Amino acid sequence: MRWQGQTIDDADDAALPGLENRTGIVRSVTTPEFAGMTFHEVLARSALNKVPGGSRMPFSWTINPYRGCSHACVYCFARGTHEYLDLDGGGDFDSQIVVKTNVAEVLAKELRRGSWQHESVALGTNTDPYQRAEGRYKLMPGIIRTLAESGTPFSILTKGTLIRRDIPLLVEAAKSVPIDIQMSIAMYDDALQRSIEPGTPSTQARLDTVRALADAGFRVGVFLMPILPHLTDSVAAVDHALQRIGETGADHVIYGALHLRAGVKSWFMQWLQREHPELISSYRGLYPGAAADAPKPYRQWLAKRVRPLIRAHGLDARHSDEAYPARRLTRPASARAAVAAPPVPTLF
Numbered sequence: 001m002r003w004q005g006q007t008i009d010d011a012d013d014a015a016l017p018g019l020e021n022r023t024g025i026v027r028s029v030t031t032p033e034f035a036g037m038t039f040h041e042v043l044a045r046s047a048l049n050k051v052p053g054g055s056r057m058p059f060s061w062t063i064n065p066y067r068g069c070s071h072a073c074v075y076c077f078a079r080g081t082h083e084y085l086d087l088d089g090g091g092d093f094d095s096q097i098v099v100k101t102n103v104a105e106v107l108a109k110e111l112r113r114g115s116w117q118h119e120s121v122a123l124g125t126n127t128d129p130y131q132r133a134e135g136r137y138k139l140m141p142g143i144i145r146t147l148a149e150s151g152t153p154f155s156i157l158t159k160g161t162l163i164r165r166d167i168p169l170l171v172e173a174a175k176s177v178p179i180d181i182q183m184s185i186a187m188y189d190d191a192l193q194r195s196i197e198p199g200t201p202s203t204q205a206r207l208d209t210v211r212a213l214a215d216a217g218f219r220v221g222v223f224l225m226p227i228l229p230h231l232t233d234s235v236a237a238v239d240h241a242l243q244r245i246g247e248t249g250a251d252h253v254i255y256g257a258l259h260l261r262a263g264v265k266s267w268f269m270q271w272l273q274r275e276h277p278e279l280i281s282s283y284r285g286l287y288p289g290a291a292a293d294a295p296k297p298y299r300q301w302l303a304k305r306v307r308p309l310i311r312a313h314g315l316d317a318r319h320s321d322e323a324y325p326a327r328r329l330t331r332p333a334s335a336r337a338a339v340a341a342p343p344v345p346t347l348f
Contacts, residue, residue: 026101037070037095039133044100047107047143048121059120059155063107065139067098069127071159072199074271075226078126080263089263090270094199097133104142111150120178121147121154130160132199141169148173155180157223161201161209167216174218182254183210184223188241192231195275207248214249221318222250226258227302229286229294230279233257238306242313252316255306257294260287 026041049062072094079089123129187193213220310317
């Protein structure tokens with residue numbers, strides 16, 4: 001495993017292969033509460049990750065307190081990032097979770113630098129900061145406090161209902177800095193959700209979380225993505241999803257078709273072959289070779305189908321293909337004023 005980018009250096013040639021750095025890797029933990037999972041607790045050198053220049057993202061920095069994700073979403077774009085650690089993007093991504101135990105302390109040091117410009121920071125753009133492990137490690141409260149105390153605006157994208165634990169803290173933080181909150185809810189058929197997102201909270205639990213956040217004063221967005229060709233893109237399926245979203249008090253919906261990067265495509269196709277073999281030839285036609293995006297005509301067709309339905313349910317519609325201009329964020333007077341335009345999706 002190439003852990004050097006995650007940890008403080010101190011080589012131990014006698015260690016097991018891949019675990020040579022024993023200062024940075026504090027310990028690897030298994031527990032009956034998380035059967036089949038291993039948590040690799042590390043001391044990270046940095047907390048802030050710079051977004052590459054030229055990106056269309058409306059933020060310049062991200063924080064990822066975890067690598068790998070127990071949500072185990074078959075389509076998750078971040079699966080390929082696990083290969084950097086010489087782990088696979090399939091089962092290892094779901095079960096070998098890297099935990100940056102000192103992330104809040106390192107973040108505080110980075111934000112105290114005179115060069116820090118208080119640019120917006122995004123959480124949840126690689127792996128979910130509110131996955132199940134957060135209930136054990138409680139890293140997000142320290143991150144939220146540190147960002148707010150430094151005057152740094154931030155956004156959170158999650159599928160995790162554990163964010164409800166931090167609502168009082170988020171309300172308090174929103175008095176100091178703008179906060180964007182988005183909940184990812186793509187599947188509205190319970191059987192499909194359990195099959196393709198086996199480690200996530202139920203759809204209804206996430207919808208209830210949107211309501212709780214909206215009741216707390218936040219303008220919450222819902223990521224209706226990925227929309228799966230032939231599985232969730234019918235008028236009936238989209239309308240059903242939007243009806244349930246609209247009942248939560250959500251403010252807007254960001255939607256987009258399935259995106260299959262190289263690191264996830266083979267894993268997704270294995271799932272499709274197992275669960276819906278009749279769709280294999282169609283998906284190979286939509287995502288041939290190294291193609292990651294659905295063809296432009298399909299995306300245009302999807303937009304024409306979805307946009308009117310979103311508006312009919314009284315929601316603002318945004319497409320994942322749209323580039324958002326740079327935002328100038330201001331400090332809000334209350335939590336309700338704390339949410340600016342939603343960020344471009346990068347989770348899938």
